[in-house]
Amino acid sequence: xxxxxxxxxxxxIASPRNAEPEEEKIWTKILTEVSAKSRNTMxxxxxxxxxxxxxxxxxxxxxxxxxxxxxxxxxLDGNEKFAPLLRHALSANxxxxxxxxxxxxxxxxxxxxxxxxxxxIMAKEIASKYEPAVVNEAKQGQERFWxxxxxxxxxxxxxxxxPGLEDTGLLPLEQGVLTxxxxxxxxxxxxxxxxxxxxxxxxxxxVLCDVRRFCLQYGAALVYTTTKNPKNxxxxxxxxxxxxxxxxxxxxxxxxxxxxxxxxAGWDSExxxxxxxxxxxxxxxxxxxxxxxxxxxxxxxxxxxxQVFLARFADMLAxxxxxxxxxxxxxxxxxxxxxxLASFFSNLxxxxxxxxxxxxxxxxxxxxxxxxxxxxxSDETDSAA
Numbered sequence: 001x002x003x004x005x006x007x008x009x010x011x012x013i014a015s016p017r018n019a020e021p022e023e024e025k026i027w028t029k030i031l032t033e034v035s036a037k038s039r040n041t042m043x044x045x046x047x048x049x050x051x052x053x054x055x056x057x058x059x060x061x062x063x064x065x066x067x068x069x070x071x072x073x074x075x076l077d078g079n080e081k082f083a084p085l086l087r088h089a090l091s092a093n094x095x096x097x098x099x100x101x102x103x104x105x106x107x108x109x110x111x112x113x114x115x116x117x118x119x120x121i122m123a124k125e126i127a128s129k130y131e132p133a134v135v136n137e138a139k140q141g142q143e144r145f146w147x148x149x150x151x152x153x154x155x156x157x158x159x160x161x162x163p164g165l166e167d168t169g170l171l172p173l174e175q176g177v178l179t180x181x182x183x184x185x186x187x188x189x190x191x192x193x194x195x196x197x198x199x200x201x202x203x204x205x206x207v208l209c210d211v212r213r214f215c216l217q218y219g220a221a222l223v224y225t226t227t228k229n230p231k232n233x234x235x236x237x238x239x240x241x242x243x244x245x246x247x248x249x250x251x252x253x254x255x256x257x258x259x260x261x262x263x264x265a266g267w268d269s270e271x272x273x274x275x276x277x278x279x280x281x282x283x284x285x286x287x288x289x290x291x292x293x294x295x296x297x298x299x300x301x302x303x304x305x306x307q308v309f310l311a312r313f314a315d316m317l318a319x320x321x322x323x324x325x326x327x328x329x330x331x332x333x334x335x336x337x338x339x340x341l342a343s344f345f346s347n348l349x350x351x352x353x354x355x356x357x358x359x360x361x362x363x364x365x366x367x368x369x370x371x372x373x374x375x376x377x378s379d380e381t382d383s384a385a
Contacts, residue, residue, distance in 0.1 A: 053078030056191030138183025149266025
Protein backbone atom coordinates (compact mmCIF):
# COMPACT_ATOMS: atom_id res chain seq x y z
CA UNK A 1 0.00 0.00 0.00
CA UNK A 2 1.01 3.63 -0.31
CA UNK A 3 2.82 5.19 2.63
CA UNK A 4 3.54 8.89 3.07
CA UNK A 5 6.60 10.22 4.85
CA UNK A 6 6.65 13.91 5.75
CA UNK A 7 9.96 15.61 6.44
CA UNK A 8 10.12 19.13 7.86
CA UNK A 9 11.75 22.13 6.29
CA UNK A 10 12.45 25.37 8.14
CA UNK A 11 13.04 28.81 6.68
CA UNK A 12 15.26 31.16 8.59
CA ILE A 13 14.72 34.89 8.15
CA ALA A 14 17.28 37.23 9.67
CA SER A 15 17.00 40.98 10.08
CA PRO A 16 20.00 43.29 9.90
CA ARG A 17 21.28 44.53 13.23
CA ASN A 18 21.29 48.19 14.23
CA ALA A 19 18.87 49.02 11.42
CA GLU A 20 16.66 52.08 11.52
CA PRO A 21 12.89 51.46 11.91
CA GLU A 22 12.14 52.45 8.32
CA GLU A 23 14.96 50.34 6.90
CA GLU A 24 13.87 47.45 9.10
CA LYS A 25 10.39 47.61 7.63
CA ILE A 26 11.81 47.53 4.10
CA TRP A 27 13.98 44.50 4.87
CA THR A 28 11.09 42.76 6.57
CA LYS A 29 8.87 43.35 3.55
CA ILE A 30 11.50 42.09 1.10
CA LEU A 31 12.28 38.96 3.13
CA THR A 32 8.58 38.26 3.63
CA GLU A 33 7.98 38.34 -0.12
CA VAL A 34 10.99 36.09 -0.74
CA SER A 35 9.80 33.68 1.96
CA ALA A 36 6.27 33.58 0.50
CA LYS A 37 7.66 32.91 -2.96
CA SER A 38 9.86 30.16 -1.56
CA ARG A 39 6.89 28.53 0.19
CA ASN A 40 4.90 28.57 -3.05
CA THR A 41 7.82 26.90 -4.81
CA MET A 42 8.02 24.21 -2.14
CA UNK A 43 4.35 23.31 -2.44
CA UNK A 44 2.76 20.82 -4.76
CA UNK A 45 5.77 18.56 -5.37
CA UNK A 46 5.50 14.82 -4.93
CA UNK A 47 8.19 12.12 -4.71
CA UNK A 48 7.20 8.55 -5.62
CA UNK A 49 9.38 5.51 -4.95
CA UNK A 50 8.89 2.40 -7.10
CA UNK A 51 10.70 -0.93 -7.38
CA UNK A 52 10.47 -4.67 -6.88
CA UNK A 53 9.87 -6.17 -3.45
CA UNK A 54 13.58 -7.01 -3.01
CA UNK A 55 14.89 -3.73 -4.43
CA UNK A 56 15.94 -2.32 -1.04
CA UNK A 57 13.29 0.41 -0.83
CA UNK A 58 12.82 0.00 2.93
CA UNK A 59 16.51 0.48 3.72
CA UNK A 60 16.68 3.44 1.35
CA UNK A 61 13.70 5.16 2.97
CA UNK A 62 15.03 4.57 6.48
CA UNK A 63 18.17 6.45 5.50
CA UNK A 64 16.26 9.29 3.83
CA UNK A 65 14.01 9.62 6.88
CA UNK A 66 16.99 10.62 9.01
CA UNK A 67 17.87 13.47 6.66
CA UNK A 68 16.05 16.78 7.07
CA UNK A 69 14.45 17.35 3.65
CA UNK A 70 11.26 19.04 2.46
CA UNK A 71 10.06 15.85 0.87
CA UNK A 72 6.82 13.97 0.87
CA UNK A 73 7.60 10.42 -0.17
CA UNK A 74 5.04 8.00 -1.52
CA UNK A 75 6.16 4.38 -1.59
CA LEU A 76 4.36 1.78 -3.68
CA ASP A 77 4.46 -1.85 -2.69
CA GLY A 78 6.30 -4.12 -5.12
CA ASN A 79 3.02 -5.65 -6.32
CA GLU A 80 1.69 -4.21 -9.57
CA LYS A 81 -1.93 -4.55 -8.47
CA PHE A 82 -1.52 -1.38 -6.37
CA ALA A 83 -0.46 0.66 -9.41
CA PRO A 84 -3.83 2.52 -9.72
CA LEU A 85 -3.03 4.20 -6.39
CA LEU A 86 -0.20 6.09 -8.08
CA ARG A 87 -2.57 8.62 -9.62
CA HIS A 88 -3.36 9.85 -6.09
CA ALA A 89 0.35 10.30 -5.36
CA LEU A 90 1.07 12.29 -8.52
CA SER A 91 1.14 16.08 -8.15
CA ALA A 92 -2.22 17.67 -8.68
CA ASN A 93 -1.74 19.91 -11.69
CA UNK A 94 1.24 18.74 -13.72
CA UNK A 95 3.63 15.77 -13.84
CA UNK A 96 6.57 18.18 -13.94
CA UNK A 97 6.24 18.59 -10.15
CA UNK A 98 6.69 14.85 -9.59
CA UNK A 99 9.98 13.04 -8.99
CA UNK A 100 9.86 9.30 -9.66
CA UNK A 101 12.54 7.16 -8.01
CA UNK A 102 12.89 3.61 -9.35
CA UNK A 103 14.99 1.42 -7.09
CA UNK A 104 16.71 -1.69 -8.41
CA UNK A 105 19.11 -3.98 -6.59
CA UNK A 106 22.52 -4.74 -8.04
CA UNK A 107 21.92 -8.44 -7.42
CA UNK A 108 18.95 -8.33 -9.80
CA UNK A 109 19.90 -10.53 -12.80
CA UNK A 110 17.87 -8.28 -15.13
CA UNK A 111 17.97 -4.70 -13.81
CA UNK A 112 16.99 -2.99 -17.06
CA UNK A 113 14.01 -5.30 -17.51
CA UNK A 114 12.77 -4.33 -14.03
CA UNK A 115 13.36 -0.62 -14.68
CA UNK A 116 11.40 -0.70 -17.94
CA UNK A 117 8.50 -2.51 -16.29
CA UNK A 118 8.07 0.10 -13.54
CA UNK A 119 8.56 2.98 -15.97
CA UNK A 120 5.81 1.54 -18.14
CA ILE A 121 3.48 1.31 -15.13
CA MET A 122 4.21 4.93 -14.25
CA ALA A 123 3.58 6.06 -17.83
CA LYS A 124 0.16 4.41 -17.84
CA GLU A 125 -0.92 6.22 -14.67
CA ILE A 126 0.37 9.57 -15.94
CA ALA A 127 -1.59 9.21 -19.16
CA SER A 128 -4.76 8.39 -17.21
CA LYS A 129 -4.47 11.39 -14.85
CA TYR A 130 -3.42 14.34 -17.03
CA GLU A 131 -4.63 15.85 -20.26
CA PRO A 132 -2.33 15.37 -23.27
CA ALA A 133 -1.62 19.11 -23.48
CA VAL A 134 -0.45 19.15 -19.84
CA VAL A 135 1.80 16.14 -20.41
CA ASN A 136 3.30 17.69 -23.55
CA GLU A 137 4.12 20.86 -21.65
CA ALA A 138 5.83 18.82 -18.94
CA LYS A 139 7.79 16.92 -21.60
CA GLN A 140 9.07 20.19 -23.02
CA GLY A 141 10.24 21.15 -19.54
CA GLN A 142 12.25 17.93 -19.23
CA GLU A 143 13.83 18.50 -22.64
CA ARG A 144 14.78 22.05 -21.66
CA PHE A 145 16.35 20.79 -18.42
CA TRP A 146 18.69 18.57 -20.46
CA UNK A 147 19.46 21.30 -22.97
CA UNK A 148 20.30 23.85 -20.25
CA UNK A 149 22.45 21.50 -18.17
CA UNK A 150 25.91 22.81 -17.31
CA UNK A 151 28.56 21.40 -15.02
CA UNK A 152 27.81 22.72 -11.51
CA UNK A 153 30.42 24.88 -9.82
CA UNK A 154 31.62 24.46 -6.28
CA UNK A 155 29.69 27.57 -5.29
CA UNK A 156 25.90 27.86 -5.47
CA UNK A 157 24.41 27.39 -8.91
CA UNK A 158 22.54 30.54 -9.78
CA UNK A 159 21.50 32.27 -12.95
CA UNK A 160 24.39 34.71 -12.56
CA UNK A 161 26.86 31.89 -13.22
CA UNK A 162 25.71 31.65 -16.82
CA PRO A 163 24.75 35.16 -17.94
CA GLY A 164 22.79 35.30 -21.16
CA LEU A 165 22.02 31.56 -21.13
CA GLU A 166 18.37 32.16 -21.88
CA ASP A 167 19.27 34.42 -24.80
CA THR A 168 21.44 31.84 -26.54
CA GLY A 169 19.94 29.19 -28.78
CA LEU A 170 19.58 25.77 -27.21
CA LEU A 171 21.15 22.82 -28.98
CA PRO A 172 18.87 19.93 -29.96
CA LEU A 173 18.92 16.80 -27.87
CA GLU A 174 21.54 14.24 -28.79
CA GLN A 175 20.63 10.90 -30.29
CA GLY A 176 19.05 8.49 -27.79
CA VAL A 177 18.20 11.17 -25.20
CA LEU A 178 14.64 11.29 -23.80
CA THR A 179 13.20 8.95 -26.39
CA UNK A 180 10.83 7.91 -23.57
CA UNK A 181 9.68 11.19 -22.02
CA UNK A 182 6.82 11.11 -19.49
CA UNK A 183 7.15 14.67 -18.22
CA UNK A 184 8.33 13.65 -14.74
CA UNK A 185 11.79 13.93 -13.21
CA UNK A 186 13.15 10.40 -12.92
CA UNK A 187 15.96 9.05 -10.73
CA UNK A 188 17.29 5.48 -10.91
CA UNK A 189 18.71 4.29 -7.58
CA UNK A 190 20.88 1.16 -7.68
CA UNK A 191 20.93 -0.34 -4.18
CA UNK A 192 23.40 -2.84 -2.67
CA UNK A 193 26.17 -1.16 -4.65
CA UNK A 194 28.81 -2.75 -2.41
CA UNK A 195 28.33 -5.93 -4.46
CA UNK A 196 30.53 -4.41 -7.17
CA UNK A 197 33.53 -5.59 -5.15
CA UNK A 198 32.33 -9.20 -5.34
CA UNK A 199 31.95 -9.38 -9.11
CA UNK A 200 34.21 -8.97 -12.09
CA UNK A 201 34.91 -5.52 -13.43
CA UNK A 202 33.76 -6.54 -16.90
CA UNK A 203 30.36 -7.68 -15.62
CA UNK A 204 29.79 -4.54 -13.56
CA UNK A 205 30.81 -2.29 -16.46
CA UNK A 206 28.34 -4.10 -18.70
CA VAL A 207 25.52 -3.59 -16.17
CA LEU A 208 26.52 0.05 -15.69
CA CYS A 209 26.44 0.73 -19.44
CA ASP A 210 23.02 -0.87 -19.80
CA VAL A 211 21.57 1.10 -16.88
CA ARG A 212 23.14 4.35 -18.11
CA ARG A 213 21.62 3.82 -21.55
CA PHE A 214 18.21 3.31 -19.91
CA CYS A 215 18.68 6.55 -17.96
CA LEU A 216 19.61 8.33 -21.16
CA GLN A 217 16.44 7.16 -22.90
CA TYR A 218 14.17 8.14 -19.99
CA GLY A 219 16.01 11.32 -18.99
CA ALA A 220 16.85 9.89 -15.56
CA ALA A 221 19.68 10.52 -13.15
CA LEU A 222 21.63 7.55 -11.75
CA VAL A 223 22.72 7.07 -8.13
CA TYR A 224 24.49 4.03 -6.64
CA THR A 225 23.76 3.60 -2.91
CA THR A 226 24.80 1.17 -0.20
CA THR A 227 23.99 0.90 3.50
CA LYS A 228 27.71 0.60 4.21
CA ASN A 229 28.39 4.10 2.89
CA PRO A 230 25.83 6.85 3.63
CA LYS A 231 27.63 9.37 1.38
CA ASN A 232 25.48 8.84 -1.70
CA UNK A 233 22.27 8.62 0.31
CA UNK A 234 22.83 12.19 1.46
CA UNK A 235 23.69 13.14 -2.10
CA UNK A 236 20.44 11.55 -3.28
CA UNK A 237 18.41 13.56 -0.76
CA UNK A 238 19.93 16.82 -1.99
CA UNK A 239 19.38 15.88 -5.62
CA UNK A 240 15.71 15.04 -4.93
CA UNK A 241 15.22 18.55 -3.52
CA UNK A 242 17.02 19.99 -6.54
CA UNK A 243 14.75 18.24 -9.04
CA UNK A 244 11.53 18.67 -7.07
CA UNK A 245 11.90 22.32 -6.08
CA UNK A 246 14.67 23.73 -8.28
CA UNK A 247 17.02 24.48 -5.38
CA UNK A 248 20.75 24.86 -6.08
CA UNK A 249 22.84 21.71 -6.54
CA UNK A 250 26.63 21.83 -6.74
CA UNK A 251 27.82 18.21 -7.09
CA UNK A 252 29.33 17.00 -10.35
CA UNK A 253 29.12 13.50 -11.81
CA UNK A 254 31.15 10.83 -10.02
CA UNK A 255 32.40 7.80 -11.99
CA UNK A 256 35.60 6.87 -10.14
CA UNK A 257 34.38 5.05 -7.03
CA UNK A 258 32.40 2.10 -8.35
CA UNK A 259 30.06 1.81 -5.35
CA UNK A 260 29.15 5.52 -5.23
CA UNK A 261 28.50 6.30 -8.89
CA UNK A 262 26.46 9.43 -9.56
CA UNK A 263 25.29 10.57 -13.00
CA UNK A 264 23.05 13.67 -12.91
CA ALA A 265 20.39 14.09 -15.57
CA GLY A 266 21.78 16.05 -18.49
CA TRP A 267 25.41 15.00 -18.04
CA ASP A 268 25.52 11.66 -19.85
CA SER A 269 25.60 10.91 -23.58
CA GLU A 270 25.98 7.98 -25.97
CA UNK A 271 29.58 8.96 -26.66
CA UNK A 272 30.47 8.80 -22.96
CA UNK A 273 28.84 5.40 -22.63
CA UNK A 274 30.70 4.07 -25.67
CA UNK A 275 34.02 5.02 -24.05
CA UNK A 276 33.32 2.48 -21.31
CA UNK A 277 31.74 -0.08 -23.65
CA UNK A 278 34.80 -0.25 -25.92
CA UNK A 279 36.74 -1.85 -23.06
CA UNK A 280 34.12 -4.56 -22.49
CA UNK A 281 34.59 -7.94 -24.08
CA UNK A 282 31.61 -10.08 -25.00
CA UNK A 283 30.22 -11.54 -21.78
CA UNK A 284 26.97 -13.28 -21.03
CA UNK A 285 24.65 -10.94 -19.11
CA UNK A 286 21.09 -12.16 -19.45
CA UNK A 287 18.85 -9.18 -20.16
CA UNK A 288 15.95 -9.43 -19.79
CA UNK A 289 15.61 -12.28 -17.31
CA UNK A 290 15.51 -15.18 -19.69
CA UNK A 291 17.71 -18.20 -20.19
CA UNK A 292 20.03 -18.01 -23.11
CA UNK A 293 18.92 -20.38 -25.83
CA UNK A 294 21.36 -21.68 -28.41
CA UNK A 295 19.55 -21.54 -31.72
CA UNK A 296 20.86 -23.93 -34.36
CA UNK A 297 20.01 -22.77 -37.83
CA UNK A 298 19.11 -25.49 -40.29
CA UNK A 299 20.95 -25.32 -43.61
CA UNK A 300 18.95 -23.68 -46.34
CA UNK A 301 17.89 -26.05 -49.10
CA UNK A 302 17.38 -24.63 -52.58
CA UNK A 303 15.42 -26.68 -55.11
CA UNK A 304 17.21 -27.26 -58.43
CA UNK A 305 15.43 -26.70 -61.73
CA UNK A 306 14.06 -29.97 -63.13
CA GLN A 307 15.59 -29.57 -66.60
CA VAL A 308 18.98 -28.69 -65.16
CA PHE A 309 18.83 -31.74 -62.88
CA LEU A 310 17.89 -34.10 -65.71
CA ALA A 311 20.62 -32.75 -67.98
CA ARG A 312 23.21 -33.12 -65.23
CA PHE A 313 21.94 -36.59 -64.41
CA ALA A 314 22.12 -37.67 -68.07
CA ASP A 315 25.76 -36.53 -68.20
CA MET A 316 26.53 -38.52 -65.08
CA LEU A 317 24.88 -41.62 -66.54
CA ALA A 318 26.72 -41.26 -69.86
CA UNK A 319 30.05 -40.97 -68.07
CA UNK A 320 29.21 -43.97 -65.91
CA UNK A 321 28.32 -46.10 -68.94
CA UNK A 322 31.47 -45.05 -70.74
CA UNK A 323 33.56 -45.99 -67.72
CA UNK A 324 32.02 -49.42 -67.22
CA UNK A 325 31.87 -50.39 -70.94
CA UNK A 326 29.01 -51.78 -73.00
CA UNK A 327 26.03 -53.26 -71.24
CA UNK A 328 25.56 -57.02 -71.35
CA UNK A 329 22.01 -58.22 -71.35
CA UNK A 330 21.23 -61.68 -69.98
CA UNK A 331 18.29 -64.00 -70.97
CA UNK A 332 15.93 -62.09 -68.67
CA UNK A 333 16.97 -58.75 -70.13
CA UNK A 334 18.85 -57.60 -67.04
CA UNK A 335 22.19 -55.85 -67.35
CA UNK A 336 25.36 -57.51 -66.27
CA UNK A 337 27.09 -54.23 -65.57
CA UNK A 338 28.43 -53.63 -62.11
CA UNK A 339 27.17 -50.02 -62.12
CA UNK A 340 24.28 -49.53 -59.67
CA LEU A 341 23.04 -46.59 -61.75
CA ALA A 342 22.93 -48.62 -64.96
CA SER A 343 21.22 -51.53 -63.19
CA PHE A 344 18.56 -49.22 -61.82
CA PHE A 345 17.63 -47.76 -65.20
CA SER A 346 17.84 -51.15 -66.91
CA ASN A 347 15.30 -52.55 -64.47
CA LEU A 348 13.01 -49.66 -65.23
CA UNK A 349 13.28 -50.28 -68.97
CA UNK A 350 12.62 -54.04 -68.82
CA UNK A 351 9.32 -55.15 -70.32
CA UNK A 352 6.71 -55.76 -67.68
CA UNK A 353 4.80 -59.10 -67.87
CA UNK A 354 1.50 -58.92 -69.71
CA UNK A 355 -1.34 -58.55 -67.29
CA UNK A 356 -4.24 -58.93 -69.81
CA UNK A 357 -5.86 -62.33 -70.34
CA UNK A 358 -6.34 -63.84 -73.80
CA UNK A 359 -9.85 -65.23 -74.44
CA UNK A 360 -10.05 -69.03 -75.12
CA UNK A 361 -10.87 -70.00 -78.79
CA UNK A 362 -14.57 -70.91 -79.58
CA UNK A 363 -15.41 -74.07 -81.54
CA UNK A 364 -17.71 -74.10 -84.68
CA UNK A 365 -20.49 -75.93 -82.77
CA UNK A 366 -20.50 -73.23 -80.10
CA UNK A 367 -20.63 -70.51 -82.73
CA UNK A 368 -23.62 -72.23 -84.52
CA UNK A 369 -25.50 -72.60 -81.23
CA UNK A 370 -25.04 -68.90 -80.41
CA UNK A 371 -26.35 -67.90 -83.91
CA UNK A 372 -29.49 -70.07 -83.50
CA UNK A 373 -30.18 -68.46 -80.09
CA UNK A 374 -29.97 -65.01 -81.66
CA UNK A 375 -32.48 -65.94 -84.47
CA UNK A 376 -34.85 -67.59 -81.99
CA UNK A 377 -34.95 -64.43 -79.82
CA SER A 378 -35.59 -62.34 -82.94
CA ASP A 379 -38.62 -64.51 -83.95
CA GLU A 380 -40.11 -64.29 -80.46
CA THR A 381 -39.83 -60.50 -80.57
CA ASP A 382 -41.67 -60.35 -83.97
CA SER A 383 -44.52 -62.65 -82.76
CA ALA A 384 -45.07 -60.47 -79.69
CA ALA A 385 -45.30 -57.40 -81.86
